[in-house]
Amino acid sequence: MSPSAPSTVLETSLYVNDLSAAERFYGDVLGLDILLQTGGNHTTFRCGPGVVHVFDPSSSRDRESLPAHGADEPIHIAFGVPTDQLAAWRRHFNRHDVAVEHTKQWDEGKRSIYVRDPAGNSVELASATLWGTMTRAERLTRVRPVLDLDTTESRPVERFQNETLRPILKLLNPTILRLVAVRLSRYGVGFAAMDRVDQRDRLRNLMKEDGRLKRTLLGMVVGHLTEDELETYLAHKDEVRRRTVPMLLARAQDQIDRIVKQLRGQPGEE
Template sequence: MPTPPRLALETSLYADDLAAAEQFYGDVLGLDVMLRTEGNHITFRCGPGVVHVFDPAASRDRTSLPAHGAEGPVHVAFGVPTDQLAAWRRHFNRHDVAVEDTTQWGDGQRSLYVRDPAGNSVELVSSTLWSTTARAERLRRVRPVLDLDTAESRPVEQFQNETLRPILKLLNPTILRLVAERLARYGVGFAAMDRVDQRDRLRNLMKEDGRLKRTLLGMVVGHLTQDELDAYLAHKDEVRRRTVPMLLARAQDQIDDIVERVRTQAEGA
């Protein structure tokens, strides 16, 4: 059978008043709106997943996708650090949102319950309550999925394509920022160079700047699971030889972004 699902990617709630729902989930809970379809639904980002709030009448009458809906209030729980629950209670009080109940679970874990404007039960609960997500699973969950056939690859090539490439894609904004910061500090005049010289400067930076290489490699290692770390240590020299050119290629492919970051840092200095 295929790999079992690892993540409940979408959670759907229902509310007749989408504007009131947006105010609660956006302004009170602080979730970012990703998508808004007038009269139909609002989508909020929540960690690696999303929360949809649908107008129940519109979602039942839809024809382009399977119809769905619910009668009466439903329940949703958001994981938060336990030590933040008292602050959430004060936050709800400031927004005139009544705390309906609190519950003490085992090992110091707790829940706090409120109602959204549609009457749905909204729980804020210690994020470790179910202990459903081990570190390895959390690390894999946030990585981009790359559709690469590695069945015939050697072990190091498998590691490169199945592990390194997704991690580097995940870390892309951080990689670009660190490279740009290093160039802004030591690459005098980088933004004003022509493209050939910029590429040469990037190549020299990745080859000669030991501190930058150690920082970037350290970030990658920090995103490895225990099994992946074992594989890395077994082939450390070869993995490093492969990783640095991959970092350089990623930076050179996005050189316009790096130039803009360097220019912005120079202007703000």
């Protein structure tokens, strides 16, 4: 069985003859934090989930503990930044007397600017989405809680409920409770003073009768669906809605104390 393809770049290496000048450029100008310094050999900077090694090639070519490596000519590295910050980066480089060598307009509004580090390496700052490193579906699913549910024997709608709806509702839990509390406060029914049985009944009636709240909550859930999940939702819309509303109600009824805290102006526990 073949291993999975690599999912991210952990290390990138550059080569310079003046480590001090490189530390000023990558640390002071680009704002990267120094993770490790090995005197006369290399400096490592933290960048997101990975690192950038800056080596003195005369040292990195003469190694025993790890494979030797090095480069004599300028090489290239690109850092991802938000597109709307590229103009600010250009002004920032001007303040540090770093010349912008080139600019590039890519498709879909993505852009790049290019400068040189003190060793002559080409340094690009590009729209973080330039290579489509994460799709909308990946962004949506990555933030969802992972629920350990066996759905192998489930029907399509049941699988959709457990694999998609339940994680989304758990992710949106603080927002759901906040919206329920806001709607309760509009009716001025003294919810916090009710006994638990009456509170559960009041929530049931609210979810049944308040069409605006129901549409808001359902719309919020739909907005967190991927395109494939949306197709499943549209194909089974009525049944999915019939399943979602009781799940929303159960979530509110199970967390009445948090709703009461919000009605009293106290922050709910996360």
